[in-house]
Amino acid sequence: MLESVNVKTDRALPLNEFLDKQDFVVEHLEKNVYQVTREGELPVFLNQESGNLYFEVDLGNVTEWASQDLFQSLLDLNTEILPVSIGIDSTNDQDPRLVLVESRETSNLDENELLSVFNALELATDKVEALLSKHMGHA
Numbered sequence: 001m002l003e004s005v006n007v008k009t010d011r012a013l014p015l016n017e018f019l020d021k022q023d024f025v026v027e028h029l030e031k032n033v034y035q036v037t038r039e040g041e042l043p044v045f046l047n048q049e050s051g052n053l054y055f056e057v058d059l060g061n062v063t064e065w066a067s068q069d070l071f072q073s074l075l076d077l078n079t080e081i082l083p084v085s086i087g088i089d090s091t092n093d094q095d096p097r098l099v100l101v102e103s104r105e106t107s108n109l110d111e112n113e114l115l116s117v118f119n120a121l122e123l124a125t126d127k128v129e130a131l132l133s134k135h136m137g138h139a
Contacts, residue, residue: 002015002028004048005106006106015053024037029045034046034047036118042058043057051106051107055101055121056101057099059098059128061096061098062098074128081123081127081128084117084121085100086124100124100125104117
């Protein structure tokens with residue numbers, strides 16, 4: 001669980017305690033899956049598995065606006081939003097989701113590295129939303 005992942009600061013803290021001190025709200029959803037929210041931002045889903053933390057932001061189902069042009073634009077945007085990546089979560093083939101993803105090893109996770117992931121996800125979300133708005137306006 002998140003309690004077993006430590007974030008290096010002046011001292012090691014459980015991840016959920018560190019996030020709480022940074023004004024994030026952590027909600028345990030199931031087994032190793034957590035929802036982390038910060039005021040005004042989309043939730044970030046964390047999955048802790050095999051010494052890694054997987055981060056995901058669900059941007060919704062875009063099949064209504066899906067086009068070759070949109071997907072090409074999203075792939076092009078991947079080069080601008082590093083270290084975050086855009087992907088399609090097709091776990092539910094009836095509801096494919098556009099997602100932002102990132103991952104980190106938990107062994108030497110420090111506070112700057114962790115916070116930079118959340119900041120990168122926030123910036124990437126803004127860029128993807130702007131791109132989607134442009135494409136939806138042309139639909």
